[in-house]
Amino acid sequence: MAAENHSTVTEFILKGLTNRPELQLPLFLLFLGIYLVTIIGNLGMFTLICLNAQLHTPMYYFLSNLSLVDLCYSSVITPKMLVNFVSEKNIISYAGCMSQLYFFVVFVVAECYMLTVMAYDRCVAIYTPLLYNVIMSHQVCSLLVAVVYAMAFIGATIDTGLMLKLSYCDFLLINHYFCDIVPLMKLSCSSTYHIEMTVFFLAGFNIVVTSLTVLVSYIFILSSIFHISTTEGRSKAFSTCSSHLAAVGMFYGSTAFIYLKPSTASSVAKENVASVFYTTVIPMLNPLIYSLRNKEVKAAMQKTLRRKMF
Template sequence: MSYSIYKSTVNIPLSHGVVHSFCHNMNCNFMHIFKFVLDFNMKNVTEVTLFVLKGFTDNLELQIIFFFLFLAIYLFTLMGNLGLILLVIRDSQLHKPMYYFLSMLSSVDARYSSVITPNMLVDFTTKNKVISFLGCVAQVFLACSFGTTECFLLAAMAYDRYVAIYNPLLYSVSMSPRVYMPLINASYVAGILHATIHTVATFSLSFCGANEIRRVFCDIPPLLAISYSDTHTNQLLLFYFVGSIELVTILIVLISYGLILLAILKMYSAEGRRKVFSTCGAHLTGVSIYYGTILFMYVRPSSSYASDDDMIVSIFYTIVIPLLNPVIYSLRNKDVKDSMKKMFGKNQVINKVYFHTKK
């Protein structure tokens, strides 16, 4: 189910021709890589044909509550992220590098959530919470790919903000399509390569007999915890690859925002400093939450992989953060607010709820 929803959300129309062409090619390349991963691991199908996902609770009443809670979160996630993409497409004032990055982040978040949430909602309504072997492969590959892509996109967005604030007169030259398009492309490529490495390594292990995963979705750490094979190499791959990606992207974010802070301190306008502080503070909050949860999940000893806290943290960075990102990165942005006003200008209820409160 998750894979079919991925297919339905991945083909989002984009206003920029180069971005559209790239995404089309990436979809084709992804299908070849995905087929390779599945074919490579078919030998494991004879050992384990499905996995049991041990969710939050077996209590029927709580499952009903969780179903409607996560259904609401998922619907709001899609509305927020796809709505932001629509704004960028329709409003020519948002045809700038910053908003192309933002639309790419929204696209990734919508797909990231769609990989996990629909299957989880089905599990809340059934007694046997199972996922097929190939479905588990798909979830691991897609979740890892989108998670890595988001890390690099957040770093690219921080650099973009530094260029815009530190030297605004040269922004259009410094962040031309020749600069921001390779950054977007590289983020997707890095995500696919990173996911391919870990998916192949993980499903090359033996899962004879053991098939209960203490998660609401398939993830690498709990799979390593139940494998009968020696997982030392896999743990090293996870630690060094995830650690390196986090280190590089976090350094880019910290350096970018450090330079932004220096630029803010040189501003003469108190109002200008306040607005930039407010916007950058919100961005840093979102980045810190995302990177913090990723580090907690993947860069730590394997002995704690199956702890109950992991389930809550994994839900947070795969489901809750995609819901929060449109709010963090757009509702404090004047251009996005103005675009929303133009789109919903005749709707007095929406105006009152979303815009009147900011005064």
């Protein structure tokens, strides 16, 4: 099969989640509902934190940024997915595909590092509570968030730059529902070994470094919790971390399944399920987890509602 230079490629075809017509409308309605909940939940969380002075602390500053990342993260993938459910031919332009890939990597890496920063914040709060306000100053928090976004844009620039170097064959059907790195590499006519190793290294670096940081943070957290003399104190300390633990477990589990394995190690169907989970479901669940399990957020929400009503 003759290869054609990537500069001549004008569009790709996305295979989507299913080719069964009877499932298109139910899936459209399902993911539309998920996307609406994601928008309302994350925008609501971001707005709630901005409006309530009692939530102007490092923990909620990071949480507001996580909500912003989740909102953008879902918006990169879901709208195009919804359009594809009601379109006869799921076409995406070459420029649109590369743009989607770029911003997808930006926000997935930002999510990874934001969760890590939040683990560090909880570690400082529980392990050294008397020095918390000194260590987690406004300048330090701003610097940590700046580093998160810098790592995200650097990673996205490298990954997308590698994809732009690929040459593609005549058959331009992406076996996925959005432009991801692995499905794009499978379309290439040229050798992708070095690019695959680079992508694997970068993904491994991000996941391993951040997950180890989270793990070390929670070792210190658990050590501090076990030294608390009262059951009530231990329960209160652990409750401040339980929401974050749930978010970390869901995100790292699904991303590691996709990116830290050989491309032939699992079926496309399983990969799609895992991808749907971390691209659409997790951004919806995060604000629910942090609001339903957090008394301060509930109190701020009730206060804001009373203020708006009266």
